[in-house]
Amino acid sequence: MLNMNFNQRIVIHTQPQPWLPSPAQGVWRKPLEREAKESGHTTSIVKYEAGSQFATHKHPLGEEIFVLEGVFSDENGDYPAGTYLRHPPGSQHAPFSQTGCVIFVKLNQFDPRDLEHLRINTQQTPWLPGIGGLQVMPLHEFEHQHTALVKWPKGERFQPHRHFGGEEILVLSGKFQDEFGEYPRHTWIRSPHMSGHFPFVEEETIILVKTGHLPISAM
Structure with missing residues (x-):
């Protein structure tokens, strides 16, 4: 477990933090809070190298993403920097990046009743x-x-x-x-x-x- 005491104020300057490997080749992470190694409540900064991809996976309690740099993609579309995404509980996708990207990701933190699916390009809002x-x-x-x-x-x-x-x-x-x-x-x-x-x-x-x-x- 990492930073799962919600009574505690946490400040992480993420830019100097090292990138750690994920299970997918060419995909790197900076974990910020994590309930378990590859499951449960998780918040991370994630980097996809150009041409990298992650296997199809489900979001038991949802996934929330903000694209920080580059273009993030999945089978449903391409999402440039500034895109805000919400994938509701029970959804799944196969993410990748053709040119490389950095994203902020929150996993398994939705209320089971929160089923809204969002794709917002904040550069055009x-x-x-x-x-x-x-x-x-x-x-x-x-x-x-x-x-x-x-x-x-x-x-x-x-x-x-x-x-x-x-x-x-x-x-x-x-x-x-x-x-x-x-x-x-x-x-x-x-x-x-x-x-x-x-x-x-x-x-x-x-x-x-x-x-x-x-x-x-x-x-």
């Missing part, structure tokens, strides 16, 4: 106004769980707040900050239920945010 100078791009919601992109303009400061059901952030560009530290591109932050912080940025920054999905027994 409009931003909506958020609080203050923030811009928001909602991607998915189910009950009290919410996933979105948030764009922070240079110098923006948000009010101190707490996270019901926790908060998970992947910094996509720029540098995210709060009173606890600085988080450059591709930093992964997981904060437990009812944790709080006072976030801000000094440069334009885009983050992928998921809230309300962690156990509420934490804290």
Whole structure:
């Protein structure tokens, strides 16, 4: 098991982390949280070398993907950088990349009732106004769980707040900050239920945010 104590705040600067081999040749991983070696609750950064592929596999409790670099593909289509994908519980596919790609992947973390299948190209989706100078791009919601992109303009400061059901952030560009530290591109932050912080940025920054999905027994 890796980082499966959801009462614990976790910060991983993923860029300097080593790539570890997966069962598929040419596919590499940086595990962030993992219930078991090849099954269960898992969050990872995954790299496909050009021409690599992964065998057909099922998603017992769903798969959530954000394409960070390159073009990710499966038998249903090609997904360029900036694509957000949701494969519901019980789905399956055979992923590959002809030119190479890097993706952020969350496995087996859906509610069994959450059956929405999504393919969103965020490069072609409009931003909506958020609080203050923030811009928001909602991607998915189910009950009290919410996933979105948030764009922070240079110098923006948000009010101190707490996270019901926790908060998970992947910094996509720029540098995210709060009173606890600085988080450059591709930093992964997981904060437990009812944790709080006072976030801000000094440069334009885009983050992928998921809230309300962690156990509420934490804290």
